Amino acid sequence: ATVYILNGPNLNLLGKRQPEIYGSDTLDDVNASCAALSEKLGVSVKFMQSNYEGQLIDWIHEARHDAAGIIINPAAYTHTSVAILDALNTFEGPVLEVHISNVHQRESFRHHSYVSQRAEGVIAGFGVQGYDLALRRMASLLAQ
Numbered sequence: 001a002t003v004y005i006l007n008g009p010n011l012n013l014l015g016k017r018q019p020e021i022y023g024s025d026t027l028d029d030v031n032a033s034c035a036a037l038s039e040k041l042g043v044s045v046k047f048m049q050s051n052y053e054g055q056l057i058d059w060i061h062e063a064r065h066d067a068a069g070i071i072i073n074p075a076a077y078t079h080t081s082v083a084i085l086d087a088l089n090t091f092e093g094p095v096l097e098v099h100i101s102n103v104h105q106r107e108s109f110r111h112h113s114y115v116s117q118r119a120e121g122v123i124a125g126f127g128v129q130g131y132d133l134a135l136r137r138m139a140s141l142l143a144q
């Protein structure tokens, strides 16, 4: 099974961007860690990042025929994008939402997520380890 791991805006700067909040690992480090774990779990992963809402939506549409599950960190679009929620609602497999930081500990505008309405599960505040945990969970959901 193929799992899409989608990352939203500004996450290309992971490791350089507010490391006190997001840590010092880069998105390439996260990708490498997910790739290594995917082999152990027997799933294949496609790891993607875009700063553009429409690109993320196009990838979600692609996932409809190319992926069994989606792990998504929509970044700031989490809190704004009905369009990403609508796109995820066209996808039939499991969706897991990841946030590196604990959004509930931060500004109140980060407390609401449009995507959570569609996600089977949400991870927040586990740092970049959240991606690995989500991938483990996704593998068990897909094995069911």
Ligand code: DQA
Binding pocket: 009, 010, 011, 073, 074, 075, 076, 077, 078, 098, 099, 100, 101, 102, 103, 110
């Ligand atoms: C984030 C949290 C969002 O509020 C923020 O806009 C991000 C990253 C996280 O991973 O903690 O860009 O999704």
